Amino acid sequence: MRKAIGIDIGGTYIKAGITDENGNILTKQQFPTMAEKGSRDIVLQQIETAIEFAMGELDEPPAGIGIGTPGVVDNEGVVFEAPNLPDWHNLPLKKIFSEKYNLPVVVENDVNSITWGEFLYGAGKGYNTIICITLGTGVGGGIVKDGKLIRGSRYSAVEIGHIPIEYKGPQCKCGNYGCVERFVGRDYIVERAVKAIKEGKKTFIYELAEGMTENITPKLISVAYKKGDRVATDIWIDVGVCLGALFSGLVNLLNPELIVIGGGISQNVEVMFETIEKTIKERAMRILAENVKVVQSSLGTDAGIISAGALLFQK
Ligand SMILES: [Zn+2]
The missing domain is CATH 3.30.420.40 (ATPase, nucleotide binding domain)
Incomplete structure (x- = not known):
């Protein structure tokens, strides 16, 4: 071989x-x-x-x-x-x-x-058109369409994190407003937890962070979610709705069969995956949304x- x-x-x-x-x-x-x-x-x-x-x-x-x-x-x-x-x-x-x-x-x-x-080898094996997104401090992505990587005229296509989903939204570091990264980048996921704590909501996240909001990470929010914490669950649902809104647009544009989500942040956060799928089905054109699956990356x-x-x- x-x-x-x-x-x-x-x-x-x-x-x-x-x-x-x-x-x-x-x-x-x-x-x-x-x-x-x-x-x-x-x-x-x-x-x-x-x-x-x-x-x-x-x-x-x-x-x-x-x-x-x-x-x-x-x-x-x-x-x-x-x-x-x-x-x-x-x-x-x-x-x-x-x-x-x-x-x-x-x-x-x-x-x-x-x-x-x-x-070729991972979650997208056997499919023809897939969208990959990696969640981290930044939000990156790639698309294989009809078996070919999309590159674009200046080889920079698929800056997926900088697609605006709220045209009057907060400014992103790229200069645009309401980019998806401004809502689901690492720091902005953490920001939701800090806000909930400041509003006086009771959450296990605060104990996990030993009372210091600067210790909060997406991973801690996942741990709290696994323990059934309401605030943590709501954060991941909100992230899921945001990504689902983004993907409903991309599904309408590209008609993919599969969306692959990578990056350590969302490992095993089932509620986020379910919410993304549900939101795509609610928002994208029915015929396009019907068969789209949302899965975690699998190459480890x-x-x-x-x-x-x-x-x-x-x-
Ligand atoms: Zn941006």
Whole structure:
């Protein structure tokens, strides 16, 4: 079976592994990114170390090297811009490593890469059109439509977190008003809990945070929800309605079969998933909404490596 090298570049670690055509991970290792050194060459050297590790574990040449990186990446594997990596402007990543190793190299934005991985091997396996969203401090996304990743004219399509859902809503850090990230980004989920506490509502979240609102995280709100806490449950329902409203629009636009939700924040918060599905069914056009499923991402903690390797393989 053919194998590929998967490289997942993050702000803190570069993860490397060998994957096979079925999306299995055969070996893996992580290396510090060393972005804090402020040197592009040091980070490139770390990527090379990660690739060397994987090469050393192979007994035959791989199908190629797949790289998932933050930032905007074009079809030629040039990273236009990656805000958290030093001096990553117009960096020809693909050229650098394909010349060095004389192997096919595919470079893709990390969220697009994960969308492709989920489509080939994860929750999206067997489907044709899927929307992926990752919930965290920011809200990212990717779309596979009719078996192809959507990139757009400047390779920046699917900034899903910055779709406005309330045109007179609060201003988002991107400058627009009422973006979905302004309601379901990590800090804004936490904000709901702080507000409830300030209003004097009784909630287990406050005890879990040991009486300090700055300790509140989405994870604590999930723990409180699991214990049946009303305030926590209402927060996740509200997040679900917000995402459901967003997806009702996207369902009308793209007619997907599946919506995949990733990022650690919403792990096992069933009420949020149920609310999203219910809201889509209430709000989207009936014929389009009927068969849409909303599920959690399924590639787990190695998603970045598996998905980077997946860039070398088609369905
Ligand atoms: Zn925005």
